[in-house]
Amino acid sequence: MSFQSITAASQSHDLDRDTKRIVFAAALGTVFEWYDFFIYGSLAVLFSTLFFPKGNETAALLAALATFGAGFVLRPFGAVVFGRLGDLVGRKKTFLVTMLVMGFATVAVGFLPTFESIGWAAPILLVCLRLLQGLAVGGEFGGAVTYVAEHADVERRGFTTSWIQITATFGLFLSLIVIVLCRASMSAEDFANWGWRIPFIGSIVLLLLSLYIRLKLQESPIFQEMKAQGKGSKNPIADTFADGRNLRHVLVAIFGAVAGQAVIWYTGHFYSLYFMTTTLRMSQDQASFYLLTALALGTPFFLFFGWLSDKVGRKWIVVTGCALSALLIIPLFQGLASYGNPALAQFRSKTSVVLTGNGCRQDQSFVGQLFRPKAATHCQTVKALLTAHAVPYTINTDAEPLRIQINDDAPKTFDDAALLAALTEKGMPPANTPAQPNGPMVVAVLFALIFLATMVYGPLGALLVELFPVRIRYSGVSVALQLGNGWIGGFAPFVATAVVIATGDIFGGLWYTVAFAGLTAVIGAFLLPETRGRDLSN
Structure with missing residues (x-):
């Protein structure tokens, strides 16, 4: 499928002016929150030297990746807390609060002393701020996709919500761009000493812009109608977990869709970056450039698969993406190793x-x-x-x-x-020998990894929103997303790295991704319902 075909598909699904404004406002705020969340992940290798003791670089990298994963620990709790608020007081007010929490935590990371200054207090404070970020993201994404879906035309819901699916990739893209620009504008020593703080502190500009735009939004009409008719839930969390049918929806959503999406996305977007820099010994600039190029080429396919799900349904696109990923992830990383450092x-x-x-x-x-x-x-x-x-x-x-x-x-x-x-x-390239990657082939492999993620993630927002009834929708979508992404996907880079260290097999950790992608494909094929076209007012 060519970029021109995607563009044609987008034009055939042109959104009206009000919907565009709603999508832009919701998406911009979500991009900001993902930028804040991922800026740490993009610098995790550097943080292993700044916030953890020297003497065992492998243990420090593991600790840095575990701290990245710590941001995912509270995401399900954020989904519970903010999901409940979203179903009780409204979508708009709730994701304004999540944005403020995220903004505070991110800016605070930019002012943290390092391990050299305050010892173990440095990683403890860093973990606490990562937990706050996870709490905020846990309530943000589900709210944004629910809000947009409840405004969207039923025939365009997959395409409309796919703009929210893009935001995670845009957030990562923006974080990499800012880091590359900062590195290019100063020496490596200055960046390691103080320049790394700029992306965190500078995020306050994006925070203020996002808040200004979101304050102009109106509440979801479907939510307002539900409240006016007195059909809202008095206890959305209890109704989500205590009601057998709703709990089944949550479990099917997690293990029949979200778990696979989570490991595929984080393996392709994040673990690939660690793999290139730590295993293949590419420079940070090389790896960032290749990943940025692949992201730019692959991101339009989020929209394509969202659009396609409006035509043929959501379920089988997601299931097929998971099945293909289970088969292709390890061969793709083997190709990345061959092309990324041939020697x-x-x-x-x-x-x-x-x-x-x-x-x-x-x-x-x-x-x-x-x-x-x-x-x-x-x-x-x-x-x-x-x-x-x-x-x-x-x-x-x-x-x-x-x-x-x-x-x-x-x-x-x-x-x-x-x-x-x-x-x-015996032929091992010396440590100071720079990698000589086959750039076009590295980008091609990374593009394939991103493409698989778009196939699973593009239709997912619409599928989840359509899966849950309106009275618990914010809670159900958020809990399913954050349990799958937070506790299964977010630790994929850490688990993969830990397995490599334990076994000596640089591809051994990828079996974690393969297992969850395959499991999701099987469960999704048998238990995940087709949701396209469902009435969201029920």
Whole structure:
């Protein structure tokens, strides 16, 4: 499908002036909140050096990714709190509150002291602010998509709400653009010292603009009609979870649609960025440029699949996207590795390392890795070194002290310098050698990952809104979205990285995405109803 075809589809679904104003206002505010939420994710590798103790870079990266995931922990609770408010007092008032909470938390991150200044208080404060951000996002997105859907023409609901689906990608796109501009305008040292604060503090401009525009909105007419007729729920959360039919809708929405969408989106948009910078050793600027290009090419397909869902239905587009992702995610990342750093891929194809030592198995504890300021054992140090250089390894536990076998050589005891020298002799690119990626093919692979995300995510907003009755719609949509995205999708980068560290397989963590995408495809195929055309006033 060409961009011209997408444009033609968009023109055939031209929105009237009032709907455009409503979509723009809701979308702008949601872009702002996603920008705020993702600016940390875009800088997670840098934050691992600023907010966590030095001495074990692998553990610091895991901790930084876990802190990114912490922003997802409270998202379901935000969905409960703000979903209840949205169903009781209105859609508009509620997402104004979520915007203010998000704005405060993001600006505050820009003023945080680092670990070097205040020790462990720095990551604790950072986690607290990430939790606040998660609370706000938990109530924002469901409100925005509900508000837009309740204004949209029934024949254009998928296309209209797909503009809200775009906002997460726009937020990531904007965060990457701001970071690239900041990096380009100062030295790397200045950016690491203070320049990283600019994207956080500067978000206050977007906050004020979004608030100004949203204050001009009117409440949803469907919500007003429901309140006028006295049909509103007195306790939306109880009605969502205590009513068997509504609870079934929530569970089907999560495991038949949202879980797959979440892992596919975060793997393609975020884990791909970490993979390029930490595993393939691309520069941050290289990886950001390739991802930005792929985002620019792929984003119109959100609208296309939203439009297509108005024609053929929502369900099978989502299910097909999940099934294709389950089949293609690992091959696509294998292609990304081959094209992203050909020299490293060639070295990996002909190199195997076996670690033998009684201390290696217990070093695989993810929790232990998170909070150890120093590498505790020789085996842990070696695993961190091998992971940092994307060297595949396996582990035995038969001997002490640690012995390392490279290919068919005899097992030996190495210190770090000797191990690096031995691997370099086998063909490993030196650490200071920049990656020489095949740029067009890297963009093509990233585009394929983004395309899969658009296929699942484009129709999702309309599907979820149509799935729930009006009296609990804000709560039902928000809870389903945030349980799936918050507790399943948001931790995908962390889980994938942790599995890589534990196993030595740079593609091992992707099985988390494959499993949830496949499970969602199966459950969705059998249990997810087709919702296109449903009356939203009921």
